[in-house]
Amino acid sequence: MQGWPEGVGRRVLASVDSTMAEGARIAPTLSGPEWVLARAQTAGHGRRGRVWSSAPGNFYASLVMRPEGTPRTAALRSFVAALALREALVGATGRAEAVSLKWPNDVLLNSGKVAGILLESLGAGQGRDVNRLIIGVGVNLVTAPAAQEVEPGAVTPVSLMSETGIRVEPEAFLDLLAPAYARFEAQFATYGFAPIRAEWLRHAARLGQTITARTMSESVTGRFDTIDEAGNLILQTAKGERRIPAADIFF
Numbered sequence: 339m340q341g342w343p344e345g346v347g348r349r350v351l352a353s354v355d356s357t358m359a360e361g362a363r364i365a366p367t368l369s370g371p372e373w374v375l376a377r378a379q380t381a382g383h384g385r386r387g388r389v390w391s392s393a394p395g396n397f398y399a400s401l402v403m404r405p406e407g408t409p410r411t412a413a414l415r416s417f418v419a420a421l422a423l424r425e426a427l428v429g430a431t432g433r434a435e436a437v438s439l440k441w442p443n444d445v446l447l448n449s450g451k452v453a454g455i456l457l458e459s460l461g462a463g464q465g466r467d468v469n470r471l472i473i474g475v476g477v478n479l480v481t482a483p484a485a486q487e488v489e490p491g492a493v494t495p496v497s498l499m500s501e502t503g504i505r506v507e508p509e510a511f512l513d514l515l516a517p518a519y520a521r522f523e524a525q526f527a528t529y530g531f532a533p534i535r536a537e538w539l540r541h542a543a544r545l546g547q548t549i550t551a552r553t554m555s556e557s558v559t560g561r562f563d564t565i566d567e568a569g570n571l572i573l574q575t576a577k578g579e580r581r582i583p584a585a586d587i588f589f
Contacts, residue, residue: 342513343520347372350509355381357400358458361472364402365460371403375512395480396497397453397508401473401519406527412459412468414569416443417538418526419455419473422519424541427452427477429514430498430506438543440493441562441571441587445477446543450496453477475515479506491588531567539564544589549573551585558582 342348347370354360354376361374376399379392392398401419405412423445428434438446445453453476460470482495499505526534539545542562550559551571558580560573571582 341517343517345370346516346520348512348516349374351376353378353380355379356474357398358456358472358474361400361402361474362458362460362470365470365472368402368404371401373399373401373512373516375399375508377508392476393478393481395508397475397477397479397511399475399508399512399515401475403471403473405468405471407467409459409468410568412471413457414531414534415471415473415523415526416455416457417531417534417569418522419443419457419475419519420445421522421534421537421541422515423453423455423475423477425518425522426511426514427498429518430511431502431504433502436501437541439538439541440543441565442569442584444493446493447496447498448501449493449543450482450501451478451493452482452496452498452501477511479508479511489586492586493589531569535565535567535569547589550588551580551582552588553582553585558585 349372356379357374357376379398420439424437424439427437436448440446443455444451456474458472459468478495478497480497480499482497485494488495544562547562548559549562550557551573558573558575560575560580563572563574566572566581573580
């Protein structure tokens with residue numbers, strides 16, 4: 339395992355409302371990137387304000403950073419985080435073939451959802467650079483929500499322990515995740531999105547298969563062909579190619 343990345347802070351809390359909320363509070367005081375880990379969360383949330391179940395023993399952390407570039411560039415870090423999460427899970431289990439990536443921001447273990455990613459930017463206006471970015475990460479290390487607790491048709495939640503029998507403490511998992519993220523972040527900063535995109539596609543779940551993307555206004559079903567240089571999902575449908583910037587995906 340690589341050591342803790344140089345220049346990156348580490349803050350471990352017994353309990354907090356959410357690590358993303360804490361990240362937003364401390365962001366103005368930070369001089370460099372910092373991970374915030376909580377052993378317990380009382381008000382965790384996911385995409386579109388959905389409640390994120392915060393059971394004891396699971397992983398709740400956020401990386402607070404000051405990136406360069408526009409909000410569109412900052413958003414590509416969801417793919418950077420996904421690759422880092424995959425590497426950390428493989429490092430914890432040794433089971434590379436079991437871990438795949440679900441567009442736009444989930445990580446699967448044995449085809450069940452084991453982790454999710456949420457990005458929030460601070461101080462970004464129309465066409466302006468992002469001042470602060472918070473990358474929230476939740477991993478079901480020990481327990482997972484019951485199937486009836488998620489949207490009908492959604493991927494079934496699983497935990498690392500239920501699927502592999504391996505128990506990893508949150509702080510030990512952060513020791514895997516932080517250096518993995520630092521490595522992929524350095525690659526992204528140096529070479530841009532192209533190598534991140536290529537690596538993400540190597541591990542993409544259901545690539546080449548028929549999936550359904552549900553946006554706020556419609557459902558689109560088609561063959562998952564690729565993601566483009568902006569991270570948009572590209573589906574081949576009966577009416578031709580569709581590029582989708584944001585949606586929930588159903589298999």
